[in-house]
Amino acid sequence: MIRVLRSVVVLFVLAVTGLAGIEVSRLHAPSPLERTGAQVAADALPRLAFLRQALDRGSARDMQALFPEGWFFSYALYGLTWVDVGSHSPAQRDRALAEARWALSQLDSADGRAVFDAALDPPYGVFYQGWTTWLRAGVVALAGPGAPERDRLAGDAGALADAFGRRLDRTGSPFLTAYPGQAWPCDSVVALAAVRLAGTLTGTDRSALVARWTKAADTRRDVATGLLPHTVDAVTGEPTSGARATSQVIILRFLRDLDPGRGAGDWIAFRDRFASDVPGLPGVREHPTGEDLPGDVDSGPLFHGLSASASAVALGDAVLYGDRPAAAALTGLAEGAGLAVQWDGTRRYLGGALPVGDAFLAWSLAARPWTGDNLTAATGPSWTWRLPWYAVLALLLAPAWLLALVAARIPPLGRPPRATPPP
Known part of the structure; x- marks a missing residue:
C-alpha cells in the first residue's frame, strides 16, 4: 500500500x-511577428478547423443570442482569416479562396441581412455593407485578375462611397448609421477602408473622399483621449460618448489601411491610455485609465476593467503596427489564459464554449497588412509581465x-x- x-x-x-x-x-x-508567413498559416489551420466544425453545428446562431452581430462576425471573421492564410501561404491559396467565398455567401444570404434595415443609406447600414465589402475585396485581392467578384465589388464600393458623399454634403458628418438612429465611428472606418481598397483593386481613385472624410472625422475626436469616439449622434456625427477599447481596436485595425501614419499615432495614444495596469495581465482596459466603469453588451464582462474581446483584437493591431513587445505580451496572455486544447486537427479555447471569441483571436493571430508598408510602433510591456x-x-x-x-x-x-x- x-x-x-x-x-x-x-x-x-x-x-x-x-x-x-x-x-x-x-x-x-x-507572436505572429516572430514567425514566418508559412508558420502563421500553419498555426491558423487547426483554429479554422474548429471554427468550421462549430459553424456547421450552428454556433453562429448561438453567438447571435449573446450579442447583436454574433452571427455575422462568426462568418465574417472566418472568411477574413482564410484570406490572410491564403496570402501568408501560397500553398493554401485555393483552399483559402474556397472557404472565404463560402463565408461571403453566408453574409450575402437572407440570414446574413436579417438583423439589418434595408431602408438605411446604404441599404442594410454601414456595418453590414462595410464588413461585407471588405471581405469581398479580400477575396478579389487573393484571387487576382479575373476574379468573378470584381464587378460586384466595384458596385458595392461605389454605393458606399456615394453614401459617404451624401452624408458629408447634407450634415457634414463622416459617420453613417448602422442601425436606425444609431452610429458608431468604427463601422464607418471599416467601410471607408473597404472603399479605398476596392478602389485600388478596380482602378478607382478614392483619395479625395478619404481626405474629406478624415478632415471631418478629426474635428469629432474625443477630447479626453484624442481618439475617435465610441458613439456619435446619428445626424451630426458629434460624439455622444468617449473612446472605448471595444470599438477603438476595430478602428485601429482599419485605420492602418486608411492612413498608416495617423493609425500609428493613434495606436501609441491608445496604448498610453488603455494599457492594463493589472500585474500579470497585459491586456487592454475597456475604458481609459482612471475610469472604472462597468461592461455592457458591447464589451462583455470586464475583469478589473480589462476586456477580453478587446485584448484579443488588440493583438492583431499590435501585429499590423509592428509593436513587437505588445504582440508578444498579448499572444502570451491569450495562450496562457485561454486554456487551449488541441486534438484531432482542431484547436479551441475555454473548451470551445465561445467560438466567436476563437474567431476574433484567429483573425488577430493571422493578421497581415493588406496595404502599405510595415510599421514599427513599440509600446508594449517588458518580459517582466510574466513574473x-x-x-x-x-x-x-x-x-x-x-x-x-x-x-x-x-x-x-x-x-x-x-x-x-x-x-
Whole structure:
C-alpha cells in the first residue's frame, strides 16, 4: 500500500509539474511577428478547423443570442482569416479562396441581412455593407485578375462611397448609421477602408473622399483621449460618448489601411491610455485609465476593467503596427489564459464554449497588412509581465512537491523505521 501511495503521489506531482511547464511555455508562445508567413498559416489551420466544425453545428446562431452581430462576425471573421492564410501561404491559396467565398455567401444570404434595415443609406447600414465589402475585396485581392467578384465589388464600393458623399454634403458628418438612429465611428472606418481598397483593386481613385472624410472625422475626436469616439449622434456625427477599447481596436485595425501614419499615432495614444495596469495581465482596459466603469453588451464582462474581446483584437493591431513587445505580451496572455486544447486537427479555447471569441483571436493571430508598408510602433510591456505567473505557479507547485517529500519519508508497512545508531 505504501508503494502504491508513493506511486500515486509521484504521478500526481509529475502531472502538476508538467501542466505548469506547459503553462510557462504558453506564456512564451511566439507572436505572429516572430514567425514566418508559412508558420502563421500553419498555426491558423487547426483554429479554422474548429471554427468550421462549430459553424456547421450552428454556433453562429448561438453567438447571435449573446450579442447583436454574433452571427455575422462568426462568418465574417472566418472568411477574413482564410484570406490572410491564403496570402501568408501560397500553398493554401485555393483552399483559402474556397472557404472565404463560402463565408461571403453566408453574409450575402437572407440570414446574413436579417438583423439589418434595408431602408438605411446604404441599404442594410454601414456595418453590414462595410464588413461585407471588405471581405469581398479580400477575396478579389487573393484571387487576382479575373476574379468573378470584381464587378460586384466595384458596385458595392461605389454605393458606399456615394453614401459617404451624401452624408458629408447634407450634415457634414463622416459617420453613417448602422442601425436606425444609431452610429458608431468604427463601422464607418471599416467601410471607408473597404472603399479605398476596392478602389485600388478596380482602378478607382478614392483619395479625395478619404481626405474629406478624415478632415471631418478629426474635428469629432474625443477630447479626453484624442481618439475617435465610441458613439456619435446619428445626424451630426458629434460624439455622444468617449473612446472605448471595444470599438477603438476595430478602428485601429482599419485605420492602418486608411492612413498608416495617423493609425500609428493613434495606436501609441491608445496604448498610453488603455494599457492594463493589472500585474500579470497585459491586456487592454475597456475604458481609459482612471475610469472604472462597468461592461455592457458591447464589451462583455470586464475583469478589473480589462476586456477580453478587446485584448484579443488588440493583438492583431499590435501585429499590423509592428509593436513587437505588445504582440508578444498579448499572444502570451491569450495562450496562457485561454486554456487551449488541441486534438484531432482542431484547436479551441475555454473548451470551445465561445467560438466567436476563437474567431476574433484567429483573425488577430493571422493578421497581415493588406496595404502599405510595415510599421514599427513599440509600446508594449517588458518580459517582466510574466513574473506574477511564475510566482503563482511556484506557489501551486510547492505543496505538491512537499507532499512528494513527505511520501518519500513514509516507511513501508510491517517494517519499523530504521533506528539511528548510537554515537
